Amino acid sequence: MIKNISNLGDAALYCDFGTEVNKDINSKVIKLFETIREKNIEGINNLTPSYNKLIISFDLKITNFKKIKEIVENIEIKETQKLNSKIIEIPVCCDSSFSLDIERLEKKLNLDREQILEVFFNKEFFCYMTGFIAGMPFLGDLEEKMRAQRLETPRVKVPKGSIGLTEQFANIYTFESPGGWNIIGNTPLNVFDITKEKRPNLINPGDKVKFRRISMEEYKDLHG
Amino acid sequence: MDNNYFEIKRAGINTTFQDKGRNNLYHIGIPFSGAMDNRNFLLANKLVGNKLESPVIEFAYQGPLLKFNGDKITITVTGDVIFKLNKKNNEIEGRCYETYQLENGDEINILSTNKSVYGYLAISGEIDLKFQWGSCSINTKANIGSNDGKKLTNGQKINIHKINLNQKNKKINYLNSKIENIRVIKATNFDYFSEEGKKIFFEKEFIVSKLSDRMGMRLEGPKIENIVNTNIKSEGLLKGVIQVPADGNPIIMLSDHGTIGGYPKIGVVASVDYDRLVQISPGSKIKFKEIDLSDAETLFKLYEMETQNLISQIL
Numbered sequence: 001m002i003k004n005i006s007n008l009g010d011a012a013l014y015c016d017f018g019t020e021v022n023k024d025i026n027s028k029v030i031k032l033f034e035t036i037r038e039k040n041i042e043g044i045n046n047l048t049p050s051y052n053k054l055i056i057s058f059d060l061k062i063t064n065f066k067k068i069k070e071i072v073e074n075i076e077i078k079e080t081q082k083l084n085s086k087i088i089e090i091p092v093c094c095d096s097s098f099s100l101d102i103e104r105l106e107k108k109l110n111l112d113r114e115q116i117l118e119v120f121f122n123k124e125f126f127c128y129m130t131g132f133i134a135g136m137p138f139l140g141d142l143e144e145k146m147r148a149q150r151l152e153t154p155r156v157k158v159p160k161g162s163i164g165l166t167e168q169f170a171n172i173y174t175f176e177s178p179g180g181w182n183i184i185g186n187t188p189l190n191v192f193d194i195t196k197e198k199r200p201n202l203i204n205p206g207d208k209v210k211f212r213r214i215s216m217e218e219y220k221d222l223h224g
Numbered sequence: 225m226d227n228n229y230f231e232i233k234r235a236g237i238n239t240t241f242q243d244k245g246r247n248n249l250y251h252i253g254i255p256f257s258g259a260m261d262n263r264n265f266l267l268a269n270k271l272v273g274n275k276l277e278s279p280v281i282e283f284a285y286q287g288p289l290l291k292f293n294g295d296k297i298t299i300t301v302t303g304d305v306i307f308k309l310n311k312k313n314n315e316i317e318g319r320c321y322e323t324y325q326l327e328n329g330d331e332i333n334i335l336s337t338n339k340s341v342y343g344y345l346a347i348s349g350e351i352d353l354k355f356q357w358g359s360c361s362i363n364t365k366a367n368i369g370s371n372d373g374k375k376l377t378n379g380q381k382i383n384i385h386k387i388n389l390n391q392k393n394k395k396i397n398y399l400n401s402k403i404e405n406i407r408v409i410k411a412t413n414f415d416y417f418s419e420e421g422k423k424i425f426f427e428k429e430f431i432v433s434k435l436s437d438r439m440g441m442r443l444e445g446p447k448i449e450n451i452v453n454t455n456i457k458s459e460g461l462l463k464g465v466i467q468v469p470a471d472g473n474p475i476i477m478l479s480d481h482g483t484i485g486g487y488p489k490i491g492v493v494a495s496v497d498y499d500r501l502v503q504i505s506p507g508s509k510i511k512f513k514e515i516d517l518s519d520a521e522t523l524f525k526l527y528e529m530e531t532q533n534l535i536s537q538i539l
Contacts, residue, residue, distance in 0.1 A: 009409050009492030010520040012462050016412075021457055033251065046250040048460025048483060055460035057250065060495050060524050065517060131253035131460075131483040134366045138458065138484075174253075175366060192253075194368060197357055201252045 001028045005072065007065045013056040013072060021051045021140070021168075026128050029054050030205045035077050044068065049205055050129045051138075085206040090172070090187050092121075092163055092211045093219035098186035101151070105165070105182050108148040117213065119146055120184065125170060125209040130201055135174040135192025137203040142168045154180030161186045163211070172203075188223040228294030228349075230382040236334065238284040238437070239376040240362035241353055241369070244277040249357060250460060250483045254368065257361040257480050260342045260438060260502040263531050264302040264400075268346035270538045271300040271323055271394050279353055279360045279370070281345040281382075284438075285505075287334025288345075288376065292326040297384065298391040299324055299332060303343030304400045304503075307334040322395040323348075340400065340503040348391050352383035363480050365439060396538050403500045404508075406493055407515040407523070411465065413488035416452040421472075424448055425490060426514050430474065434506045438480040441501070443510065447472030450488060458486040464493035464501075466512075478502060494520040496527045 001017065008014040015032065017025050026049075033049040036056065043063030048055040058068050094102070094117055102113050109116065125139035142165065150166050155178065158164070162173040164181025171181060174192035191202045203209055214222070242265065245258020259265030259282055269278050281288065287305065300323045301307055307318035310331040318324070318332070320343075326332065337343050353360040353370040360370040367373030376382075414422065430445035454470035461467075465477045467487035476493060477485075479502075493501055494515055504510055515523075 006412065007409070007517050008411060008489070009462060009464055010495050010517055010524060012492075014412055019457070045247040046256070047248070048250040050459040050484060051457050053459040055250075055462065057462055060521065061528055064521055129458075129484065130251065132458070132485070133482060134253040134368065136253055177365075194356065205251070 002032070005069055008055060010065070011058055011060045013058070013065060013068050015054040015056065015072065017052040017054070019052065021128075023126050025052050026126075027206065031077050032075070033205070035075060036072070039075075041068070041071055048131065085208060087208045087210065088203055090189060090191075090209060090211050091214040091218065091222060092185040092187050093214050093216055094185040095216045095219070098162070099184045100162075101182035102184055104151075105148055105184065109146060111145070116146070116184070119143070120165075120170070121211055121213050125211075127203050127205050127207045127209060129205050130203065133173070133175050133177050135201045135203075136171055137191070137201075137209070139170040139209055140168050142170065148182055150180035151182065154178055158183060159186065161188065161191075163187060186219070188219050228297065228384040228387055230290040230292055230347075230384070232288055232376055232378055232380045232382065233291055233331070234289035235376045235378050235380070236283045236286045236288040239288050240282050240364070241279050241351065241371060242282040242361045243279045243359055245361050245479065246357040246359040253483050254357070254366065255363070255479065255481050255483055256463065257363045257369070257438075258359065259344065260479055261303065261344070261499045263499050263534070264342070264344050266531065266535060267321065267396070267398070267538070268300055268302040268344040270535050271302070271321065271396070272298050272346045272348035273388050273391050274346060274348060276535070278346070279351050281347075281376075283334060283343055283345070284337070284341050286336050287343060289331065289333045290382070291331045292328065294328060294384070295387075296389070297326050297387055298348035299326060300346050301334065301343060302346070304338045304340045305334060305343040306336050306338055307332060309333075321398050323391065323393050325393075337505075339402065339505060341505050342502060347384060349384045349387040352385045365480055394538055396534065398534060400503065401500065402503070403497065405511050405513050406497050406501050407520065408466065408491040408493055408512045409515060409517060409520055411489035411491045413456060414490055416450050416488040417468070417490060418449040418451045421448040421450070425474075426512055429509045429511050432504050432506050432508050432510055436506055438478055440478050440481055441476040441504075443474045443476070445473070448474065448490065452488075454488070455486050456488055458484045461485045462492065464495070464498055465489050466491045466493065476501070494523065496520065496523040
C-alpha cells in the first residue's frame, strides 16, 4: 500500500501511496492515519492525510526519522477495519447573490445553470481530506463534464460558507479566505465549530456528503 | 491591589499572545502556530521566573506601548529590540535579556525590532487568557486562540491574575546571531526543477519580500524553472517547507501556514535554522545551503543543547 517512505525535512515522514487520486487509495491513507493516531506514538505531533499521501510530523527533540520510519513500516492495519464514515447533509442556497461564478462555469462547461446544479445536487460526495484552512473539506468526485479550472486570478476574499468547485472536487469555505475555486452557492451551516474542541469539523475524511438545495427563506431561517 | 493589568496605549503592528502552539490538528486544518522564535520565547519566560512554555506577548517590527496599573510586576524583553521604560516619568533605555520592575503608572514602550522581525515581552505571572486546544496562541487567519484569535488593539486591557512576587533581577548575556545562509534539505519535488533552476536555488541570493508574515515568507530573485508540473495533487505542508509556484518565486511556510498545498516542494528548512530564519526581515538577503538529513539532525541536537545551556545559566 505505501509505495515509498521518505523524509520531508528533518522532522517529518512522507508516506507516498502513488500518484492516482481515487477513493480506494484515499481510504488506505485514512486507515493508516487512524491506526497511527490511535497508537499515540511517542514524539509524533501531527498527521496530515491527503488524497494519496500521509505526512507524519514528529518532535525532533524526542525522536527521529529512522525510529518513526521503523514503527510505520511495521504497523499492522487490519484489512477488515472499516472507515468510520457518516453521511452528512449540507443545505446550500444558490441565489444569484451567492453563486458568484456560475456564469463563468456555464461558459467553461458549456452547460446551463440548472444543468450544473442538477448534477451537483444529485451527487453523493466523498471527503478525501480536510485542511488548508481549518475544517475545509475536499470532496470528490465530479464527472468529467463538470470539471473546470480555478479562477485565473484568485479572489482576495471568498465569503464564509461558499461552496466552490474546481477540477473533480468541491469544497466549503469554512472562513472568509482568499481562494480561487468557482463559487456556486453558500451554506448557512457552521462546518467548522471552534467551540467543539473534540470534534470541530462537521465533515471528516471518509465521510459522505450530500448537498440539499434550499431557498433564500430557508437559508435565512437556518442562519438564525 | 488585586486588579493588575496593562493598558495597551499602542498595540504595535502585529502583536499577539503566543505560547508553544497546538499539536495534532493538521488533519483538520489547524497549524502549530506558537512563538515564531522558540529560543527567545523560552528565554523570556525563564528570565521572569515563569514556566518555560507560558504565554508571552509576541510583536513584529514595532511593538506595543503598555501602561501598568497595579502594585509591582517584573518584565523582560527578548530578541534584538529597541525599547524604553518610563518609570515615574524617568525615561530609561531598555536592554534585552534583563528584567525590570514596573510599578503603578510605569510604561514600557517597545519602539522596534532591530534588523530582525520578532521580539518577546514576558510578564512574571499569569495573563488572563482563553486557551483553545491547549494553547493561547493567536492564529489571526482562522481566528483561533486567545483574544478571539485577533491581534491586540489599542485601548485593550491585558489582565494579570497571578503575579509572581519577590522576583530578583536576572540577566543573561546573549547576542542573537544573524544568518544569511539557511540550511535546507532537498524535498520530494526537487526533481521537478530544471538543472539550472536547482543551481539557482542553491547558489543565488534571494530577497525577503514585504509580503511576509506569520504564515509564510515570500522570496524574490532569479526564477526557478519548473520542467515537470507547476501543480501537484494537494498534500500536507509543514513549517519550513519551501514551495515554488508557477511564477518561480519560492515561498517558505511559517508557523501559521495553511495545512495543505498544491505547489511543488523544492526543499525544507533544517529545524536548526528555523528560529533564525523567521528573524530575517523584508529586504534582506537569504541564501540556501544544501544539507543532508543526518547533519541536520546533529546540528539540531547541538542547537537544542545550546538553548538548554542558556536557560540553565539563568538562575
